[in-house]
Amino acid sequence: MRARTWIVGAVAAMVAVGPSTLAYGASMAETAPAPVKSLGVPLPVSYFSAIELDEARGRLYVGQSIGHDLPLAVTDLDGRLLSHVDAVKDVTDVTLSDDGRTLFAAQGYDRVTAMDAESLQVTGVYFAPDGVCPTSVEATGGKVVAGYVDCGAGSGGLAVWSAPNTSPRLFTEAVDYNPVLDTSPGAPGLVVAGDRGVTPVKTFVVDISGDTPWIRARSTVDGSLRDYAMSPDGTTVVQSSGWPYEHRTYRVPDLADSEIYPSGAYPIDAAWSGDGSTVAVARDPAPSSDPDVYLYARNATVPTYVVDFHPDQAASYRTLLVNRAGTRAWVVTSDLYGQNVTLHSFGPAHEPNPPYTDLTITAQVGKGKTGHTATVTATLRFPVVGLRQLRVTASTNGGAEKEILSGMLDENGQTTGTYDLPRGTTTFTARYTDFDGWFPSKTVTTTLTR
Known part of the structure; x- marks a missing residue:
């Protein structure tokens, strides 16, 4: 499963040419379902940073931003607080292992912490060398990989650990600024990586299965990267970029062009259902008032479910989650100032919390x-x-x-x-x-x- 990380930042201004034509143009509007409105519920954290789904245990794991000494929060699937993991604070990213047994958290800009997913007890620590600040984390092929920034210098790369309490292999031949990465249970040992906010988007497929990471494929396309989402079978990756105004996919590992999921301006996130039947895509609503999240059957061009949030609420980076069957999804929104952090849950099998006026x-x-x-x-x-x-x-x-x-x-x-x-x-x-x-x-x- 992929982790979801949110970092507050200004979105670069873009020229919007017909931003709603791809999302809700005439052809889509004729057959797409009417959008449903979601009010959501306040998320019980003070400074939100990341979220991950544990459907088997009925939990969401919610990180709270570094610098506030706040613990990892555990909620139920409706966002009600269950507990805190006091031993794990200052979390910038969180992800569940492919087998669901281990929870990994990028913590304190200096380590990755592993926890038993059932008990939430710490089982191991992957320490980063001096000057290496992990911001994102994935686990694949028996290894742990973190995207890191060079603390204070603005450059970075990938840190790959084979076991806790060992030195990582540092790989700087691909990403080197603000790494975004994703993995898939269907492609063990492969990492899709790129740098967020850099134009054009340079995407790499990095093989970390051996002793030395190496680049299996690379591509360069227009846009400014927000997120990657690999399909569960490991054959496809969805790229979310501010441009073009659609969610494009690429084959893995060669990064050849594949399907396109219409969404409109500006793509911000994507996620797959665990069974690979459904892909959800999200967009930043500015400047149009088009809906925010679209659920598609795999390879389809017309959505099966559409969700709209209040115009003052926007989906946060890397917070979109989908259950195994593709019948329920989650996303975190906030206002322009990163306040009013709200959890939305919706889907064909789960009606959202609708807006009302009291x-x-x-x-x-x-x-x-x-x-x-x-x-x-x-x-x-x-x-x-x-x-x-x-x-x-x-x-x-x-x-x-x-x-x-x-x-x-x-x-x-x-x-x-x-x-x-x-x-x-x-x-x-x-x-x-x-x-x-x-x-x-x-x-x-x-x-x-x-």
Whole structure:
């Protein structure tokens, strides 16, 4: 299984020529299913960095960014916290071995830690030499391989260990900047690697099965790399790049052109189901409002399932996960500032948490000298992202409505004001309309009689 790592960074500006034409052009729209909306749930971590799926045990492993001394978190498949692994902190990447028995974490920019996946007890440590900072990790062919940066210098490569507590073999003939890598149970000993954020994309298939790593194939294409996803049988790799506006695949090990999965601007992530039947692709929604995640049957060109997130929420790098049967997927989103970290789960066999609007209004008459004054409070508990504005009106005895409150809400999602209450029955109405058209509109009323 591949690990999922997320590093906050600015996305380079790109020229968007028809960004939605590939994702939801006329031909796809005629046959593709309607997008489903996913609200998601807050992820119970403070500083998110990485996520991995352990379907057999019903767990998600969630890393928390280096520098905050926070432990690896374990949640259930719905994102509810189960436990912490206090012995493993400052995790930048996490991956499960192909047999599901060992969990590996790139930790502290100075090691890879192995844990028994059942007990989560540490079983071994792969220490990095001075100046080698592991940021990503995979396990293949009985070896552990980390993508690393040269601490403080900005260059790096691959570190390959054959056993814990041994010195790694360092390989710098392929990636050397900010390595992204993936492996597959169907291709033991092979690593697909490239450097994130570098244009053009240089992709390498590196064989680490022997004593000395060597490059079996290399290719160069336009774009700026975000992620790789190797198929479980090891024959295909999906490349996610800011350009072109589609998810392209290449054969392994020769990197010849293969299938194309339409997605639109800008490809950001991809993942395979464990049985190889389904590939999920994700895109950064800016600048269009097209959907965010598409599930395809292998080799198909029309998606079988489409998901849309709120316009202020974007999929994070290398967080897309798919179960073995291709019926359920997960992804982590955040806002522009890396805040509001949210876990989404969805698929043909798992309906997502849908958006809703929880709007209430209360009104009460004052006492004594304020007996002719009404205090009106409107409360909006959702949406949790985007602009939260309400409009409150008053109408007495069926007369014309008069706006009495309008504008942004306080930190509790409330707006409160007073109203000089005429004699008769006054109806107070609160209305919410989402400017993005994503959360449902809602209208609620309450009455007072003087």
